[in-house]
Amino acid sequence: MDVETTKEKQIIANLYKYKNVKITPDMEYKFIAQAPKSLTERPIVVGTGPCGLFAGLILAQMGFKPIIIERGKNVKDRSLDTFNFWKKGEFNPNSNVQFGEGGAGTFSDGKLNTQIKDPNHYGRKVLQELVKSGAPDEILYICKPHVGTFRLVKVVENIRNQIISLGGEIRFESKVIDILINENKIDSVILENGEIIKSCHVIFAIGHSARDTFRMLFDRGVCMEAKxxxxxxxxxxxxxxxxxxxxxxxxxxxxxxxxxxxxxxxxxxxxxxxxxxxxxxxxxxxxxxxxxxxxxxxxxxxxxxxxxxxxxxxxxxxxxxxxxxxxxxxxxxxxxxxxxxxxxxxxxxxxxxxxxxxxxxxxxxxxxxxxxxxxxxxxxxxxxxxxxxxxxxxxxxxxxxxxxxxxxxxxxxxxxxxxxTRTSSPVRIVRNDDYQSVNIEGLYPGGEGAGYAGGIISAAIDGIKIAESVALSILKNPQ
Ligand SMILES: Cc1cc2nc3c(=O)[nH]c(=O)nc-3n(C[C@H](O)[C@H](O)[C@H](O)COP(=O)(O)OP(=O)(O)OC[C@H]3O[C@@H](n4cnc5c(N)ncnc54)[C@H](O)[C@@H]3O)c2cc1C
Known part of the structure; x- marks a missing residue:
């Protein structure tokens, strides 16, 4: 409901009399699942761009306590590295415009329009969460909303804090360098420091610039195609x-x-x-x-x-x-x-x-x-x-x-x-209707890097859809 009045019901009843008036549909987001308290398996999300952040947020809001892994630094430290590069030419390959908390769109115009079809109004949920985390209210109603760089930094921090307060975990400066696959099912991810984290549900929201990770997934036989x-x-x-x-x-x-x-x-x-x-x-x-x-x-x-x-x-x-x-x-x-x-x-x-x-x-x-x-x-x-x-x-x-x-x-x-050159991903990581890789069960490629989004809002919406699919899959066979 976008407008509330004291005579709401009566006004709506009157509006229905007019053939050409369409009442705004119910755009309130409804959670598809809730994790049981006894659940021990924790889904993994790789990447904290809009896709990974929203997948993590929705999983956390449903009680699934995701472990989120990000190769770059938290958004404040990342901003310092990025500005240092721009001012002094000192470049950090793991902390820059593409890599670090918030993902590729953090230092951007923060344009929030999208042309994708969104019959379930997930875009509305994204905008509402952004406002809750510090974006201006106007993004809920103006035609071409934008947030701008400095505000995005604060918004990203607040979303992170919400995920943590709901039991999620975010690990910065942790790069996934390999995966373990067992009988065509994902089993674990391996971090650069050698740590192995087990999960049967891993979302890869790695963006369009993670070339080393694309190479690794390709070498492991994950089905991909050029786009x-x-x-x-x-x-x-x-x-x-x-x-x-x-x-x-x-x-x-x-x-x-x-x-x-x-x-x-x-x-x-x-x-x-x-x-x-x-x-x-x-x-x-x-x-x-x-x-x-x-x-x-x-x-x-x-x-x-x-x-x-x-x-x-x-x-x-x-x-x-x-x-x-x-x-x-x-x-x-x-x-x-x-x-x-x-x-x-x-x-x-x-x-x-x-x-x-x-x-x-x-x-x-x-x-x-x-x-x-x-x-x-x-x-x-x-x-x-x-x-x-x-x-x-x-x-x-x-x-x-x-x-x-x-x-x-x-x-x-x-x-x-x-x-x-980085207008969109040069590859698509092929997935099925359940948002899982077509040949590796439990591996969920998402967002821009996997070839399923082209901007902040579409990547975030993709993250929500994947979170729902992961939640339903975990509930089918809870561990
Ligand atoms: C400068 C700039 C301006 C832009 N402006 C806009 C705009 O105004 N509006 C708009 O809609 N879009 C804009 N975009 C595009 C938008 O940012 C992307 O479409 C969006 O960020 C894609 O989201 P994503 O979550 O799929 O991937 P990304 O945002 O790219 O996030 C991927 C994350 O994964 C992490 N990662 C990668 N590999 C690994 C690994 N192996 N282990 C751990 N972590 C890993 C990365 O560090 C990164 O944080 C802009 C992009 C840039 C670069």
Whole structure:
């Protein structure tokens, strides 16, 4: 129920008289199970991104006392490591934008819209829990809600505290490096420190960047397949230009906030170019999780009041575009990221180019009116060697088309920074209708890394569904 009045029943009865009025369905979340007190088996959740965190939260709320394992640090310490990398270029491969409590979306714009079908209104449960943990109430009713980075950090801490208060356990700086399988059923996980934790129910919510874990699961014979994703560059303009292009004479109206955009162009070479993860009034961030790689992404604070607007301008790639094999897409991403590291000067600076130079094929010598926000810094160069030729051709065709929709989009001084490779997972860990791996019973692949989500809300919803499936399975055969 979204609205309550003193004459609630009477008002609702009156509304039913009108054919075109639909009463809001009951969106209250109802727990599917409750753990018996005698239960000794504890489900394991690997990863504390939105998928793992919500799987853990729902299991804990149902009384299943999950053990949650996270390779990175708690969100406060992780934030220090991440800012240290951005400011000083000191990189920690287990504590960064991708890895650590809160998962990949912690340093983000915190956009909370999703396009997935959600007939059971699980998204509502996610939003309610976020509000309970410190997100602003408005996310429950505005059209395109967002939380911003600093608030997300607090929200994540509060969800963790709730899980612990319900009997769950969270272990940071604990990486799962192997699994034990017995007669096609999962038996235990092995941590990097050698500890073995037993459970017949293990949720893998590892995100799209856990390449070592993908390799391990593949080596252990877990059924996986290559899947399409997208690659390209981040583009930056002044937010003022985007506001003018999108809002015209209302551009300065504070009530409208910083404008966003969504663009797509179908190219003559058969490729589609589109804008992705647009961050109004935000910054481009260094988002690698591996040594010797450069990866871009974007984030904003809740206020969205920084000078620049950014988005990824990406082109879809499919398994046929890169080398054969299930892990071919992951290797393709890795190759692009290593190449970008070298192009940027091998010190975690990102390679960058002015849009005008990119379009005419000229090496850029320095910035113009748009100041690149990427830290630890950018090196102006020629980006045409940073991506396969069909991608460069497609982006060169698309930018002038986007300029027709937002005047100035292809302006000379706009900045392209490379490379954007982690748009979604390069693999799918195949699962059945019970959310379990098709060939390893008790292994539940979930969220973005397993190929079943594409954002904070969809990953969290997937986590809820998996938690329910795990709970029902444990209750069938309680130990
Ligand atoms: C900079 C940035 C900005 C983004 N902005 C938005 C946005 O505004 N809105 C939006 O909807 N989406 C955004 N996204 C995407 C969103 O963050 C992801 O879709 C979402 O986080 C996926 O959730 P997940 O739980 O599946 O995986 P993740 O969030 O990636 O979490 C996986 C977790 O598993 C841990 N892990 C991995 N391997 C192991 C292991 N072997 N052992 C133990 N732990 C392990 C990792 O450390 C990580 O914490 C953004 C992503 C980034 C990087």
């Amino acid at each position: 399409p994703f997208s690659v390209g560059f981040r583009i930056e303009h002044s937010q003022e230009l985007i506001d003018k292009g999108r809002l015209g004479k209302f551009a300065k109206d504070e009530r409208l906030g910083a404008a966003d955009y969504k663009l797509v162009h179908h190219c003559s070479n058969g490729r589609s170019v589109y804008s992705f993860c647009m961050c109004p009034g935000g910054r481009v961030v260094a988002a690698t999780s591996e040594n010797g790689c450069v990866v871009t992404n974007g984030m904003s604070q809740y206020t969205r009041d920084e000078q620049n607007a950014n988005s990824a301008i990406v082109v879809g790639v499919e398994p046929k575009d890169y080398s054969d094999g299930v892990l071919g897409g992951m290797e393709f991403q890795e190759e692009l990221e290593k190449n970008a590291y070298v192009l940027g000067g091998s010190d975690y600076s990102a390679p960058a180019q002015l849009v005008g130079d990119f379009l005419t094929g000229k090496t850029s010598g320095g910035q113009g009116s748009v100041r690149p926000s990427y830290q630890p810094g950018v090196k102006f160069t020629d980006l045409s060697g940073a991506m396969p030729e069909y991608i460069i051709t497609a982006i060169r065709e698309a930018l002038p088309q986007f300029d027709k929709q937002i005047k100035g989009f292809a302006m000379n001084d706009a900045v392209l920074t490379g490379v954007e």
